[in-house]
Amino acid sequence: MKRISIIFLIFSTFLYSQKIQIVDAENGKPIGNARIVLPDQLLYTNEDGFTPVDGNSKDFEVSASGFKKEKIKNFNSVIKLQPAFKEIEEVKIVSVDIKKLLDDVFKNYQKRYYEEPSMYDVVMKQKSFDNGKLHFMAISEAKLWSKCNWYNYKDGYNKRFDDILQLQLNNVKYLKIIKSDSIFTATEDKFSHEQMGNYFFNYELNRTLMFIKSSQAKYSGVLISEEDGEQLISFKIKVQRGINIEGSLKYNKTDKVITYFQTIYAMDDLPVEKKVATDGRAFDYKYGNATITYDFYKKDGLYLPALNRYETDNYTMFYKDETHVKKSMREIVYNTFTKSDHKGLTPKVDFAKSIWLNVPVKDNKEITVLLSEEEQEFINQK
Incomplete structure (x- = not known):
């Protein structure tokens, strides 16, 4: 037996x-x-x-x-x-008023996306590269609590971040840092209003609309394909101050909800800035490309967050006679959802310091993560 x-x-x-x-x-x-x-x-x-x-x-x-x-x-x-389509020639090009579409979703955001207190089991991943080499990776299971699933600007500006979102770091599956004299890192400030805003789609919607409505901005939207009432739309925005934006979204025509949204900010034309790190080191900073992605799914009639990813590439730091080309990624996958209350989490992450410097809370749940070949090689590296 x-x-x-x-x-x-x-x-x-x-x-x-x-x-x-x-x-x-x-x-x-x-x-x-x-x-x-x-x-x-x-x-x-x-x-x-x-x-x-x-x-x-x-x-x-x-x-x-x-x-x-x-x-x-x-x-x-x-x-x-x-x-979704084979060749662009096979698709009839249809223009979309992207400003009107985004404006409507933003103004009705709280009606169309779930806005009550929520608790999620999430997997958090963060990676950083310096001159093409991976030097930091962290993957952990965590609990995420959100008061209303949208960014409250008043709380954000006043840095009441715990009233917007809370994290509880649990099982840290992987955490590896390679420290080297050849890797230049510089911390500029503490957790900011923008960093918290990037967790929420309504923040990105507002930012995109601000660029569209800025002086002399040019924008366009094109319908690429449509399947079961969901449209795939691409868009472009050209801003006079040296920022070009390209993106794509999926729009559910019946529910009038954006279910997928990705924007790519090309900022290579912006001038080099002089910055000073918190440890006093002065360096020059050149912007590259930033990509932010939001994904939603419908469960029991509710539109819930599925994924949030923020990526940067080709950001360059010039320090003394060194050049450091940076690439990074921060990703959250919302594995499970439950309705919650206004109490939040105890204990919770202190946003005044790096998430990974917080002490994890052990629980009985063990996550299963499949590393890519590149990630596995990094973990195996001695």
Whole structure:
């Protein structure tokens, strides 16, 4: 009997530890950041297209930006997604008034997205590169509490961040820092209003609209494709002060909700700035590209956050005779959702210092994270 139990336990573990890979049906290439919506959990694939999924999983949804959504009845180790369109020539070009669309969503934000206190189990990932080399990576399970799922500017400006969002760091799966004289890092200030704002889509909506409405700005929107009442729209904004913005979004016509939004800020034309780090070191700073992504899904009639990612690339620091080209990424995946109250979390992260300097709260939940090849090589590095 004991032997049978052991065999069953091994078999159950094997089932749970299964992984699937999402690939492009046309060329077989892996699709990173593909979304898998299970009945009680939400997951995203890593850079190599993989994610851990319980082998018993069935009746789930797979989607990715630029690809057709698929309903999967039974577990399959490889899932192929068809591109939303093959060639741009096959698509009839239809202009979209992007200003009108964004304005409507922003003004009605609290009516169309869930706005009550919420609790989420999330996976947080952060990576930093210096001159093309990964030198910092942290991945952890955490609890995230949000008072209303939108950014309150009054609380933000007054730095009442705990009244907007709270984090509780739990199981730290990976935390590795490579310290080297060849890596230049500079801390400029403490946690800011903008850093908190970047967690929330209404903050980015407002920022995008400010650029559209700025003096002499030029903007355009184009309908790329449409599937089951959801439109894929691309847009461009040219700002006179040296910022060019390109982006894409998915818009649900029935619910009048943006379900996916990504903006890429190209700031190479901005002048070099002189900055001073908190430790007194003076350096020159040149902006590069910044990409911010928000993803939402509908559960029980509610639109909930699924993913928030903030990436920077080609930011350059000039210190003495050194040049340091920077790249970074901060990502939050909202695995589970429950309705909450106004009490928040105890204990909670102190935003006055780096998240990773906070002491984690151990719980019994263990996360499963599939590292990409690059990430695994970094962890193995001595």
